[in-house]
Amino acid sequence: MAEGNSRLGSRGGASTLAARLAEIHARHPTADPDMVAEVVRSVLATMNGDLSAKEASVLAEVEELGRTIATAKAEIAALEVDVINVSHIPFATDELDAIIAHTAAATDAILENCETLDRVAAGLTGQAATQLQVATTRIYEACSFQDITGQRITKVVGALKAIEAKVEHIVSTFGPSDGEARLSLPQAADAVSLLNGPQLPAAAMDQSDIDKLLASFD
Amino acid sequence: MSIDKSMSVLIVDDYKTMLRIIRNLLKQIDFNNVEEAMDGAEALGKLRAGSFGLVISDWNMAPMTGLQLLQEVRADARLKAMPFIMITAESKTENVIAAKQAGVSNYIVKPFNAETLREKIEKVLGHG
Structure with missing residues (x-):
């Protein structure tokens, strides 16, 4: 689109002017220049208040943006995203909490029985005592899974809650709500908190890696 | 010179199951004098009141992390030489470096086994 002083309606104005001049010329082959000037002034007067090309472009973009927002609001309303916060995420976090509770109870039961075996082993001698102690040691070691899985689940719950907050923010901003409340998004985790939790096996350092790292300080 | 296994050992974890596991593993390597604390503040109180x-x-x-507990211990004139082992799932390089810089004696990553626990204890107590 042309920039500068071109006015919206100039093209229309020119064609109107041409038409009027043609009409005048047809009716009055020897048209009075004053009459032509009057016609030109009249056409120019109709252009008062028109937008510049740049302003028209911005207006068109604003109109388009308005239509996009209206469409997004309608789509968000149709999707019932608030159900995610009201139902899905609370359900998921409750389920995960239940997993922690159930596995904790099971682990406690295992440990209690393992301690009983330890007491029995204390009354034995020889190979049987050794075998029993090795077995209980392995059970104790394996039971630490509960701590690791608990921490992993806590991380997942944290992620779900972050999603919940963002969904709430989107719904309150774009959704067909009353619109007053605006949620502040949770701050990003403090980079220096160092509470990273258990790492997935592919990313984790094992004990030998840690030993090497520690040794590098000596 | 052998390790004095009658020494008091303070184990600190906010997760009771883990305290129970570590206590039992310590018992299996003959450390029977074990006390527990469920957070850093409680641990600090016990350390200042007792002899571990x-x-x-x-x-x-x-609210007090293990790293903060370690920093408090190292800043305390009476406790600063206390052998301190971190047992944690935090296995990122930055964690190990931060712990080392704070003065950790050794670092065990979860999940761990009894042999690793025994080995690190011996190392920290000067017999590794």
């Missing part, structure tokens, strides 16, 4: 030969602490606790 070793601290084994988790990192991920609230």
Whole structure:
């Protein structure tokens, strides 16, 4: 689109002017220049208040943006995203909490029985005592899974809650709500908190890696 | 010279199951004088009030983390030489470096086994 002083309606104005001049010329082959000037002034007067090309472009973009927002609001309303916060995420976090509770109870039961075996082993001698102690040691070691899985689940719950907050923010901003409340998004985790939790096996350092790292300080 | 296994060991974890596991593993290697604390503040109180030969602490606790507990211990004139082992799922390089810089004696990553625990204790107590 042309920039500068071109006015919206100039093209229309020119064609109107041409038409009027043609009409005048047809009716009055020897048209009075004053009459032509009057016609030109009249056409120019109709252009008062028109937008510049740049302003028209911005207006068109604003109109388009308005239509996009209206469409997004309608789509968000149709999707019932608030159900995610009201139902899905609370359900998921409750389920995960239940997993922690159930596995904790099971682990406690295992440990209690393992301690009983330890007491029995204390009354034995020889190979049987050794075998029993090795077995209980392995059970104790394996039971630490509960701590690791608990921490992993806590991380997942944290992620779900972050999603919940963002969904709430989107719904309150774009959704067909009353619109007053605006949620502040949770701050990003403090980079220096160092509470990273258990790492997935592919990313984790094992004990030998840690030993090497520690040794590098000596 | 052998390790004095009658020494008091303080284990710190906000997760009871883990305290129970570590206590049982210590018992199997003949450390029977074990006390427990469920957070950093409680641990610090016990350390200042008692006489311990070793601290084994988790990192991920609230409100005082294991790292903060370690820093408090190292800043305390009476406790600063206390052997301190971190047992944690925090296995990122930055964590190990931060713990080392704070003065950790050794670092065990979860999940761990009894042999690793025994080995690190011996190393920390000067027999590794």
